[in-house]
Amino acid sequence: MDQAIFHPKFIDYLIIGVYFIFVILVGVALKGKMKTGNDFFLSGRSIPGWITSLAFLSANLGALEMLGMVASGYQYGIMTVHYYLIGAIPAMVFLGIFMMPFYYGSKVRSVPEYLKKRYNEATRGFNAISFAVMTVLMSGISLYAMALILKVLLGWSMTLSIVLAAVIVLIYVGIGGLTSSIYNEVIQFFLIWIGLLPITILSLRDVGGWNGLLDRLPENFSHIWEGTATAAGNGMSVDFLGIVLGLGFVLSFGYWTTDFLVVQRAMAAKDMAAAQNTSIIASFPKMLMPILTVVPGMAAILLLPQLGPDSLHGNYDMALPLLMAKYYPTGLLGLGITALLASFMSGMAGNVTAFTTIWTYDIYQAYINKKASDKHYLFMGRISTVVGIIISIGTAYIVMGFPNMMDYMQTLFGFFNAPLFAVFLLGMFWKKASPWGGFWGLLSGTLTAGILYLFLPEDFYASAAAGNFWRAWWAFFAAIVIEIIVSLFTKQKKESELVGLVYGLTEKISHKHLPWYRKPTVLGSIAMIVFIALNIWLF
């Protein structure tokens, strides 16, 4: 089709083909290792730390996030790096040092299973069902968005893209389970860097380097804190309090510390130190990611001045593909498209593996068939992979009919984790939090988020970003208050039942025998120092 943005030639398709063949080979190679449910859902807890770290990071590197962050760099300038700094690093370090000992140490297989041990069956059920529904819908939304973007970029029909991606993900996840998903996420991580770095280099060359770029942009596009004393002082329309409490505390901790999609990667690590280091090591490449997203987004302000909020061909979200079309000749274009396809598919694979685990362990085993053999659960894992993908395809087609639904769902899921984080925080650090306190805290926090979303007028907050930050904050706050009140009036668990689940009742882990570069506290401190230095540099 003439309308497409990219015009790939034979060699580009050959490169894409090489990648597809490898993805499937990895899945097939792993088949022999998937003997038990533990292998399939948790990779047998055997993966080295550097691999789980990169997978932890890549699970959050879907192509939609990439395109969205480039678009945000175009719209808001350098303030977008908050999503990579305060919106990620403190939470990732906290997860590794303080929370992972409970997740990994208690040998739970999923986030809801922790809730069952710490609180009760009702809390687990509520979280498992809402997470399963959300993940499978998210997977459908990404599938739809991918098809839409491929249609604009390559002129492929949406049905072709949806079916092709779904079948490939089905093959490698269905056969190789979580390990296959993790392996592909790591391969994707390197493909993204190799495939997108030339965009940053070439666009910086054209705008006169990093300093040249900052000189040519408005003042409030080149500082991350300076304009945040008031919401009006910066392009994002949020003040520093909104950034710190909303993004930095609630949204970021909620996502990074309780979202099973990412936490599952750390749970697959081979030992406690590797599990703890998973998110801490991942924080270093996370701080480098803006090089691939925010920087080209800002350069695009000068290089592609005509972008706006509307039509897909000139939409902000198209900033990255349009830069690619501008600079990548045949050959390199194949690599660039492969990088995007890889990140689309591994995003979907991540959702599917998380869904499969929660469905099999926390819904099927918990409520439908309690006493089946391990072999049966492994079989159920494979079946639910197929079913999960079929539901995703169905969702993709529904969203195709009602495109506005995508915005609603993305916004709603954006602060879904905030109340869950409240429940985890109290659960892990306050031994008096009672089982029903946890349940009512989670329920009322989630309802608060929903009510704020449905009933506040659209223009109540100055910008969409500010709305997300503050809604997340209030949902978190409601969950904390309700949980504390209910806990004071309901029966608490005995201390003996909470060993290994709550801080203070659990033996401290000693890492004395490890060299310094494998100690979570040392690595975490280095990450925080780099994080603070970057904030000062970009102030």
Add this chain to the structure above:
Amino acid sequence: MKKNIFLDLRINIGLVLTIIGLLITITGIVSSPTKEALDGLNIDLIWGIVTTVVGLFFLGLYLKNPNMDE
């Protein structure tokens, strides 16, 4: 036990990048395609070589220590 080399991530990353890198390098040498915005820069040749070198680096990591004992 027979070891399947595709189980080792270093092999997978190494092979994918080396093969893709070589394909791009060859494209750069044979047809040196270009774009207006590149002012004659043969980016395929340059980045093809970079990609191949990174790929070979991962294969080298494997060859140095095939059994992954850390």
